[in-house]
Amino acid sequence: xxxxxxxxxxxxxxxxxxxxxxxxxxxxxxxxxxxxxxxxxxxxxxxxxxxxxxxxxxxxxxxxxxxxxxxxxxxxxxxxxxxxxxxxxxxxxxxxxxxxxxxxxxxxxxxxxxxxxxxxxxxxxxxxxxxxxxxxxxxxxxxxxxxxxxxxxxxxxxxxxxxxxxxxxxxxxxxxxxxxxxxxxxxxxxxxxxxxxxxxxxxxxxxxxxxxxxxxxxxxxxxxxxxxxxxxxxxxxxxxxxxxxxxxxxxxxxxxxxxxxxxxxxxxxxxxxxxxxxxxxxxxx
Amino acid sequence: xxxxxxxxxxxxxxxxxxxxxxxxxxxxxxxxxxxxxxxxxxxxxxxxxxxxxxxxxxxxxxxxxxxxxxxxxxxxxxxxxxxxxxxxxxxxxxxxxxxxxxxxxxxxxxxxxxxxxxxxxxxxxxxxxxxxxxxxxxxxxxxxxxxxxxxxxxxxxxxxxxxxxxxxxxxxxxxxxxxxxxxxxxxxxxxxxxxxxxxxxxxxxxxxxxxxxxxxxxxxxxxxxxxxxxxxxxxxxxxxxxxxxxxxxxxxxxxxxxxxxxxxxxxxxx
Numbered sequence: 170x171x172x173x174x175x176x177x178x179x180x181x182x183x184x185x186x187x188x189x190x191x192x193x194x195x196x197x198x199x200x201x202x203x204x205x206x207x208x209x210x211x212x213x214x215x216x217x218x219x220x221x222x223x224x225x226x227x228x229x230x231x232x233x234x235x236x237x238x239x240x241x242x243x244x245x246x247x248x249x250x251x252x253x254x255x256x257x258x259x260x261x262x263x264x265x266x267x268x269x270x271x272x273x274x275x276x277x278x279x280x281x282x283x284x285x286x287x288x289x290x291x292x293x294x295x296x297x298x299x300x301x302x303x304x305x306x307x308x309x310x311x312x313x314x315x316x317x318x319x320x321x322x323x324x325x326x327x328x329x330x331x332x333x334x335x336x337x338x339x340x341x342x343x344x345x346x347x348x349x350x351x352x353x354x355x356x357x358x359x360x361x362x363x364x365x366x367x368x369x370x371x372x373x374x375x376x377x378x379x380x381x382x383x384x385x386x387x388x389x390x391x392x393x394x395x396x397x398x399x400x401x402x403x404x405x406x407x408x409x410x411x412x413x414x415x416x417x418x419x420x421x422x423x424x425x426x427x428x429x430x431x432x433x434x435x436x437x438x439x440x441x442x443x444x445x446x447x448x449x450x451x452x453x454x
Numbered sequence: 455x456x457x458x459x460x461x462x463x464x465x466x467x468x469x470x471x472x473x474x475x476x477x478x479x480x481x482x483x484x485x486x487x488x489x490x491x492x493x494x495x496x497x498x499x500x501x502x503x504x505x506x507x508x509x510x511x512x513x514x515x516x517x518x519x520x521x522x523x524x525x526x527x528x529x530x531x532x533x534x535x536x537x538x539x540x541x542x543x544x545x546x547x548x549x550x551x552x553x554x555x556x557x558x559x560x561x562x563x564x565x566x567x568x569x570x571x572x573x574x575x576x577x578x579x580x581x582x583x584x585x586x587x588x589x590x591x592x593x594x595x596x597x598x599x600x601x602x603x604x605x606x607x608x609x610x611x612x613x614x615x616x617x618x619x620x621x622x623x624x625x626x627x628x629x630x631x632x633x634x635x636x637x638x639x640x641x642x643x644x645x646x647x648x649x650x651x652x653x654x655x656x657x658x659x660x661x662x663x664x665x666x667x668x669x670x671x672x673x674x675x676x677x678x679x680x681x682x683x684x685x686x687x688x689x690x691x692x693x694x695x696x697x698x699x700x701x702x703x704x705x706x707x708x709x710x711x712x713x714x715x716x717x718x719x720x721x722x723x724x
Contacts, residue, residue, distance in 0.1 A: 223635060254634070261631070264632075265632025269651065281637070282637030290642065292645075334636065
């Protein structure tokens with residue numbers, strides 16, 4: 170299997186003061202589904218934004234390769250970053266859809282990198298392109314909302330529209346930055362299942378940052394845990410017992426566990442690799 | 455009951471505002487007074503008594519104004535419509551050319567070394583009044599409405615660029631980042647990420663500028679740049695107060711109609 174994401178020696182300092190990332194070394198193979206966990210401010214979002222080519226790292230010997238091509242190196246984003254970004258879909262905590270545009274138009278935005286520039290600017294999409302977008306909307310289950318303004322959708326629906334945008338984009342790697350942090354438990358579950366489906370069926374590499382470790386254990390075979398800008402754990406999610414979390418995070422570990430996790434037993438015992446049985450285990454609503 | 459009784463007892467004290475804040479308030483009033491005193495002589499405000507001593511002149515004025523003469527109303531209406539047409543074109547051109555300048559003076563779209571020069575250029579356009587531009591364009595393109603269109607256009611490019619860019623700088627950056635992350639180009643980011651967010655404000659600003667431009671266009675004729683201003687100027691100069699009064703009424707009615715319509719439309723888009 171070839172490498173989807175490879176990071177060497179990545180550090181990031183904001184305003185010459187706050188060091189958000191320190192010497193990150195990371196490698197993700199194609200087709201993996203990886204969770205990125207950590208408390209607020211531990212550097213999850215910053216890391217994801219670097220991989221997506223939305224933030225420049227500090228100067229120095231560092232490189233980020235995505236699908237074998239350099240996204241940025243030594244603090245400079247690659248010149249053809251717009252071409253590279255097409256292969257990397259990003260899903261954000263706040264969905265980052267354009268609220269006043271229809272869901273369909275928002276999803277069609279995913280095609281902009283692949284069609285002639287002027288057609289995108291004028292909004293001239295062909296029938297087959299619209300069908301691609303509609304099929305993506307059907308896959309995420311919000312086909313009927315296609316012509317509604319994005320802002321009128323619920324949070325969970327908006328997040329699924331954002332995933333549809335990444336699907337239409339033809340991304341090989343999907344980065345999800347706290348995709349469920351603003352959602353209710355039922356919507357969160359649907360979004361996580363959608364991510365799992367596209368990972369399994371399309372072989373898209375998924376890296377998803379999560380606030381709560383339960384979701385990591387349930388949906389992602391591998392977890393990378395961060396603390397204060399460093400990777401403190403990288404291994405099978407099943408190894409993340411509550412005691413282990415307490416070892417890593419101390420008192421802050423409470424923040425990573427669902428406060429209303431009534432049946433924590435399921436959470437801990439759930440084997441992330443066991444397929445359908447997993448999904449039957451419902452998140453407490 | 456006890457509490458009510460307490461109020462009569464002098465047990466509470468009214469807190470006194472601290473000295474700094476009182477001085478500050480006095481300083482503001484003193485500054486205003488100083489500025490007015492400074493301008494009193496140069497602005498010849500002392501001649502205010504003339505309003506009363508020359509009351510007879512005012513009487514003649516008023517008498518003429520009270521009997522508007524609508525003999526040439528067709529001319530007035532035609533010139534007034536021309537004035538509105540000048541305002542339409544001036545506004546349209548200002549918006550078309552103002553949008554790129556607005557984007558170039560938005561700090562969240564282009565780097566500061568582009569923003570600052572563009573803004574200074576727009577400041578210059580805005581600083582010079584329409585009437586001054588009108589005189590300049592009358593010299594350049596000759597007497598007539600086109601000089602008026604150009605005058606409104608150039609001045610308003612500056613205004614539109616400023617208003618529009620303020621809307622652009624206030625957008626939510628997240629949707630734009632979402633579009634950027636798909637690998638779309640810069641223009642795509644603007645068309646899909648920026649414009650949908652600012653369009654209601656832009657429409658509202660455009661209508662507001664149209665209102666203002668209709669008002670401004672009524673005086674462009676004073677310097678020969680077309681419209682009803684010329685008729686107005688001529689009748690005032692010929693001491694035809696009855697006609698002046700009629701022209702002014704036409705202006706008031708038209709400007710009111712434009713204002714009301716445009717405000718309705720603005721309420722619809724926002």
